């Protein structure tokens with residue numbers, strides 16, 4: 001019987017790849033719900049192709065257009081953030097695929113787990129902000145998180161058949177982004193276009209900027225902590241510019257397992273949907289002689305302070321990762337809109353971390369209050385700069 005799925009963020013880069021994977025799985029997965037922020041044309045096109053029972057669209061004006069275009073199609077339209085949360089909380093699916101961007105993805109993850117639905121998680125920000133709450137909810141409802149992030153999918157695959165007790169450390173690989181070899185003294189001149197030009201991965205704008213600052217790797221350290229239960233000092237980062245090794249696990253006897261593949265998100269997406277099986281796929285296979293060289297470097301924390309900020313937020317815990325994540329969402333948006341220079345990204349995040357009132361073990365209300373504080377703080381700082 002086909003697995004029933006909801007896809008949050010179906011018109012984004014990850015959502016579109018997920019639908020491509022579902023096409024190639026030929027009937028193994030049935031699309032029950034899809035949601036978008038405001039891309040009317042693509043959402044309607046997807047709705048007519050996959051015939052979900054409902055679609056969600058956050059932008060309320062766009063929702064009116066979608067409703068008109070889908071009139072008479074027996075597909076309901078849910079509008080606004082409340083429509084998205086309604087779909088996320090539905091229990092008539094087997095998997096909720098969370099392809100949302102940024103902090104907005106956290107609540108839907110918790111809602112799905114609460115409803116007893118397994119989650120395929122591309123939205124790493126969910127775990128950064130509420131890893132503890134998510135793990136508690138998972139335990140309570142006996143649900144599972146399937147990692148979609150390529151590094152975490154790699155570690156997950158390396159751990160199949162292994163015991164966590166036998167793990168000495170995990171090694172997250174990162175490409176180093178577009179500025180790995182660029183002189184740090186020119187970072188204040190970085191343009192949006194340069195930052196969006198990732199050498200290996202084709203991804204959405206937010207995560208591409210996170211790759212350029214290497215905050216993406218920092219967020220992934222926090223994500224790995226909550227997914228695999230390892231302390232921060234057991235999670236290392238190695239820069240690997242070719243993006244062929246997607247991450248590694250080192251065992252107590254010094255044996256190291258790695259997972260390799262072409263840098264294509266369809267592979268980790270498919271594994272999250274077909275776990276524990278590997279299904280045949282006809283996309284490009286890895287050609288090692290064509291790749292030639294695999295190289296490795298230490299990450300440069302002077303050049304990429306976001307990595308240091310993320311480790312320190314994880315070590316301090318409590319509200320720090322929330323502030324780190326929300327501040328990052330806000331400054332990345334400001335950089336993309338040309339409101340701040342590239343070098344202000346880590347500076348403003350660090351200021352927000354220093355200025356906020358730290359609390360231990362935040363519940364959902366505290367997370368939401370501290371998120372609001374962080375948004376306001378960053379907006380005020382940016383208004384003062386520009």
Ligand code: MG
Nearest residue numbers: 149150151220
């Ligand atoms: Mg990743």
